[in-house]
Amino acid sequence: MNVETSVRVEDKLFYNRYLVDVGRPHIKVRAHTKPSPQLLALLKVCPARCYELNDKGRVEVTVDGCIECGTCRVIGEPTGDIEWSYPRGGYGVLFKFG
Amino acid sequence: MIEEKFDAIVVGAGMSGNAAALTMAKRGMKVLQLERGEYAGSKNVQGAILYADMLEKLIPDFRDDAPLERHLVEQRFWIMDDRSHFGVHYRSEDFNEERPNRYTIIRAQFDKWFSSKVREAGATVLCETTVTELARDAHGKVIGVRTDRRDGEIHADVVVLAEGVNGLLGTRARLRQRPKPDKVALAVKEMHFLPRETIEAHFNLKGDEGLVVEAAGTISRGMTGMGFIYANKECISIGIGCIVADFQRTGETPYGLLDRFKCHPSVAPLIEGSEVKEYSAHLIPEGGYKAIPQLYGDGWVVVGDAAQLNNAIHREGSNLAMTSGRIAAEAIVQVKSHRQPMTAANLSVYKKMLDDSFVIKDLKKHKDMPMLMHTNSQNFFLTYPQLVSRAMQNYVRVDGTPKAEKEKVTLKSFVNARSWTGLFGDAFRIARAWR
Numbered sequence: 001m002n003v004e005t006s007v008r009v010e011d012k013l014f015y016n017r018y019l020v021d022v023g024r025p026h027i028k029v030r031a032h033t034k035p036s037p038q039l040l041a042l043l044k045v046c047p048a049r050c051y052e053l054n055d056k057g058r059v060e061v062t063v064d065g066c067i068e069c070g071t072c073r074v075i076g077e078p079t080g081d082i083e084w085s086y087p088r089g090g091y092g093v094l095f096k097f098g
Numbered sequence: 099m100i101e102e103k104f105d106a107i108v109v110g111a112g113m114s115g116n117a118a119a120l121t122m123a124k125r126g127m128k129v130l131q132l133e134r135g136e137y138a139g140s141k142n143v144q145g146a147i148l149y150a151d152m153l154e155k156l157i158p159d160f161r162d163d164a165p166l167e168r169h170l171v172e173q174r175f176w177i178m179d180d181r182s183h184f185g186v187h188y189r190s191e192d193f194n195e196e197r198p199n200r201y202t203i204i205r206a207q208f209d210k211w212f213s214s215k216v217r218e219a220g221a222t223v224l225c226e227t228t229v230t231e232l233a234r235d236a237h238g239k240v241i242g243v244r245t246d247r248r249d250g251e252i253h254a255d256v257v258v259l260a261e262g263v264n265g266l267l268g269t270r271a272r273l274r275q276r277p278k279p280d281k282v283a284l285a286v287k288e289m290h291f292l293p294r295e296t297i298e299a300h301f302n303l304k305g306d307e308g309l310v311v312e313a314a315g316t317i318s319r320g321m322t323g324m325g326f327i328y329a330n331k332e333c334i335s336i337g338i339g340c341i342v343a344d345f346q347r348t349g350e351t352p353y354g355l356l357d358r359f360k361c362h363p364s365v366a367p368l369i370e371g372s373e374v375k376e377y378s379a380h381l382i383p384e385g386g387y388k389a390i391p392q393l394y395g396d397g398w399v400v401v402g403d404a405a406q407l408n409n410a411i412h413r414e415g416s417n418l419a420m421t422s423g424r425i426a427a428e429a430i431v432q433v434k435s436h437r438q439p440m441t442a443a444n445l446s447v448y449k450k451m452l453d454d455s456f457v458i459k460d461l462k463k464h465k466d467m468p469m470l471m472h473t474n475s476q477n478f479f480l481t482y483p484q485l486v487s488r489a490m491q492n493y494v495r496v497d498g499t500p501k502a503e504k505e506k507v508t509l510k511s512f513v514n515a516r517s518w519t520g521l522f523g524d525a526f527r528i529a530r531a532w533r
Binding site: 008009012013015016019038041044045047048049067068069070071073074075077078084085086087088089090092093094095096097098 | 134135136139140141142143144146204205206207209225226227228230245246247263264266276277278279282284286288289333342345346349350351352353357374375376377378379380381
């Protein structure tokens with residue numbers, strides 16, 4: 001089920017256009033040893049599946065496919081789990097239809 | 099650094115920002131509008147429905163050249179369980195009028211057009227520029243902005259925060275709070291392309307006639323949420339949204355919900371054979387009247403989604419955005435024309451004017467609705483849709499059971515599921531919140 005889900009989201013993101021700001025991610029996860037419930041929630045709620053659990057059991061973010069909805073900010077910023085900014089001007093997702 | 103000083107800086111080029119920038123520029127103010135996307139619209143996501151009345155107040159002849167999709171002639175409301183839908187449809191020939199009331203639009207294209215009108219009116223529109231911070235003087239008055247484009251600050255008498263539901267500037271400057279997970283919905287959407295004749299056949303439309311389906315029920319899996327299907331000229335916008343706190347609580351995935359909605363037997367035939375060209379997501383303010391923050395202060399006003407101005411019950415947002423942007427701009431023009439400074443006291447006229455408009459009146463009317471829907475989401479989005487489906491099936495299926503017995507079975511199913519107290523309580527609570 002998990003594998004199937006991950007393939008499907010990547011397929012969806014493939015339709016979109018992005019200008020990735022290489023080396024300057026606009027979201028950062030605070031260093032942690034054990035993820036908080038808020039961080040764990042992001043694994044499921046992020047509509048672009050940007051958040052994944054690494055082999056050490058920590059939550060990592062890869063922002064390349066981010067569609068800039070801000071859901072993770074609403075959940076993860078109050079607890080200090082993540083730092084969230086908008087991408088620099090012109091970078092990030094470029095919607096054709098929106 | 100931009101040395102010149104502006105009368106007003108507008109942050110954001112969505113519905114509210116464009117309405118504000120246009121209104122001020124038309125009245126001869128020196129306006130700078132800043133947008134982080136590569137063009138106005140490239141970061142903006144909506145279903146999307148355009149309400150003509152509110153746009154006519156800004157651009158009376160917009161129908162001449164605005165990129166409109168279809169004018170709506172039919173509205174379908176569906177209550178769904180996993181295998182059925184119970185619908186209320188309203189369609190009228192009256193909507194085939196000379197100046198139609200509502201249109202489907204594609205935001206990236208529409209906003210680009212809207213922005214061209216802002217430029218024509220004389221505003222300076224600077225895209226690919228993210229505003230990073232508000233600039234304030236020693237007394238805390240907002241005097242301009244800082245961007246990621248240039249060092250230093252750009253100054254203006256007033257800053258219009260049209261930065262959207264997830265606006266960072268206002269929250270970072272502590273002018274308002276970050277939206278809470280139970281006060282915003284996350285919606286995901288796909289654009290499905292089909293030949294226009296196919297869309298017209300699927301939805302029983304001709305010419306530029308359009309249609310909207312809004313659906314609630316087991317598709318949101320017990321969460322507070324809704325699905326939608328909008329017919330555009332050559333594509334269908336299909337999406338679903340639920341309260342963020344519900345996603346957090348249930349561990350449901352937004353794309354999982356969308357895919358199940360698309361596979362529903364009532365939905366799948368409508369999009370059959372389509373080619374998907376985009377996948378997007380956006381937050382929607384759902385807190386209603388009680389979530390509206392402070393709307394003005396020394397040197398600033400906030401408009402649109404950033405001010406949580408969204409009518410979740412009627413699913414109207416862009417018109418509230420446009421109207422709040424226009425009214426804020428008119429208030430600013432008024433203060434300026436009296437040669438008064440842009441202080442909180444003087445800008446409070448924006449709030450007074452907004453209170454007198456449909457924007458605040460409508461939100462006030464439904465002020466208890468968001469909480470009611472949220473605290474009873476299992477009942478309203480799971481239990482009742484299933485009961486309605488069973489009742490309808492019982493009603494229409496002819497199997498030799500006497501009608502009186504059938505009615506007894508249906509009544510009993512409602513009472514068993516919710517009890518008499520529950521049923522009357524729900525009816526009372528809805529009536530009270532609606533009135």
